[in-house]
Amino acid sequence: MSLQSLALIENWPVPTAAAGVVRADGTVLGTHGPVDHRFPLASVTKPLAAYAALVAYEEGAIELDEPAGPPGSTVRHLLAHTSGLAFDEHRVTASPGQRRLYSNAGFEQLGDHLAKATEIPFAEYLRQAVLDPLGMTSTTLEGTNSPAKDGVSTVEDLLRFAAELQAPRLLDPRTVAEAMTVQYPGTKGVLPGYGHQNPNDWGLGFEIRDSKSPHWTGSSSSARTFGHFGQSGTFLWIDPVAGVGCVALTDRAFGQWAVEAWPPFTDAVLAELSERRLSER
Template identity: 40%
Template sequence: METTNFAATDGFPHTALVGVTGPEQTVAVQGDPRAALPLASVSKPISAWGVLIAVERGLVDLDEPAGPEGSTLLNLLDHTSGLPFEGDQTQAAPGTRRIYSNAGFDALGAHVGASVGMPLAEWLAREVILPLGMQDTDVTGRPSAGYRASIADLLSFAREVLRPALIPVALRDLALSVSRSGLRGVVPGYGSFDDNQWGLGFELKGSKSPHWLSDSLPPATAGHFGGQGSFLFIDRSSDLGAAFLSGVAFSDEHKRIWPSLTEEIVARYGAR
């Protein structure tokens, strides 16, 4: 593992923890890889992975009713349930708009917890955190935005996404594929897009610009960023994953460095 400094983070006025991994091992880190910081919405892919494990076990089904009337588990996972960012007053019929929703992921957590017979936090600890050796991770907060983790643990999770062992590859592929193309929606902090592409718990870059990922990254790049200045992305074309933690509120400083940082990561460490 290489200890490095990324040029893109020069002048960033906050902590900038960065890690990069291939499918087998961590290849580079900047800063303390074991410092646990808030993930904010980077919690969502971890929650989604626990849901997908429950799907694989036959404990829940993507097409079963969940959330507001007419919504399914799939609608909650791909932000098309109609629930708002926060609250329980629906804003659209299920499947008609991409409304990014913390409320939807919290409803997802409650539904799946009831189906598996334990709180989602307990299910995640047993079925995701322990098997992946994510020793610095705390999943006792909101499924939408309440977890904490370290760079080392996020890279362990990224390796699972690159080479899944907890779910079948086909289910991983479904999670990282566009669910309902052509739906308009907002990426918080970046604006509204006519085709706001998402998979199941993962945002897909698509053709969105401006964006937190570099314009040079492929449309299929999957990941998430969080309101506490965090990100996780998976670039299967380069066979790598990367994570960033800062522990401070997302700001223009993050918007300034993230596109160049994500481009630098892929240029330096992506598969050739």
Template identity: 45%
Template sequence: MRFDPLSTDEFRFEHSYIAFSGAQPDVMVGDVDRWYPYMSVTKPIAAWAVLVAVYKGYLRLDDPAGPPGSTFRHLLAHASGLPPAHGEPIARPGRRRIYSNYGYDVLAHEVQQRIGMNIHDWISRSVFAPLGMDAVECRGSIAYSARGTADSLMRFGLEILNPTCIPAELAEEACTVQFPKIAGITPGYGPSSDNPWGLGLSIRNPDHPHWTGPSFSNRVVGHFGMSGSFIYVDLIARKAGVFLGEKEFCSEHIRLWPALTNEMWQNTVSQ
């Protein structure tokens, strides 16, 4: 295992990152037990909890949820037509990819009605506890309120690689583009005519610039957050990585992440 910072790690603030393909990491830099805000990396964790509810029969992905014509699938994939913040729909469901924190708040409300339980308790019971994510909490919006350690986030990355909370076929659906070929805007990166998302997971479009490096395959899922956090999983290479830090997302992350993620990928041995 490598503990020294990688050569492309030029960040000048406290941060930690882990590159792994199994429970024994290949790269572990910084204090991986320090708590940081996950911000929008909360979303894929919350989405996974929703998929557990689907698996257990509390709801179906294509059940109505959110604005008229929308479903749980639309809400999970940022395709419900709801705006980024609280407000009325600004598009018809399935027509535009509108990255929506509000959509995830609506999702939380809808799921709670189906499971008869507070959404935070459900996330803890269905994801945190079974995965041993014992250094993380989510007490506010399921769009961005989680905070925890890189070690706990790594455990979620391992779940994406080798699903245990949900069947493999449902995990595959989560990692498959929903409502393909629709335009959208990626915060911090701008608009694109093809903005692919799965169920709570961003999907790398190989035809556009991305925060992961050129060594990655064409099947990369993950998420990044405005706290300067990320999780990536290369489904072909079977490699994953997480990053947390004390500086909010900015041009420094945009500039340095591709080279750093590339070196993380290159230093990971597939299992």
């Protein structure tokens, strides 16, 4: 049975959109739109890159607290956007661990560090460690192969990843739990598109909703919700309380349209799921 709420993407002012919802066991509860269409992910690439880094950690290729990035920074700092690197420049603007400076440059240095440690180009390591094992055959890094922003994927593929995040097969569940735990609690910072947040909570490559306001998820999203959105008009969230993950991909750059459209969409999805659970009792 499909989810009627997913049809709300038809009202979004975008040329193309697709969306889907999946449970931890991989059951797809509903989809809408061309789920096999390949969309640029922009920063939704980062969770995939983070997962690859966590695989490298479990394989013993890297340690989370080993030096990486600018002086004093570690792999953990890079994953948690606390390395001190600027947004899009390989320039240090703060001491590691002091501020939550969302940084594409940080993820690019993470990718370089991983490539050196494994002696495998990052895009190839990502494919071997994450994409192929999950059957994400339509997902690639393109352009400059930036771990921060150059992913291209489909809703079908990302639903596989969303199921993995809820019930890990590639990683020890304890590693995934650590990735969804706030790193450097109490750190202030800017959530791109939504302004200053105090605190601006983040895990290891995944943004954690907690009490952020305003936010791109819904007003009914649990505080434990985690995920990422991208400037190409894309998002992926997992709500552990609701027991589902949701993916929405578009081909229009993030802007005011998304600020207005995404939260009510998420609230409608969660409300429909709640109603369905009640009716099934």
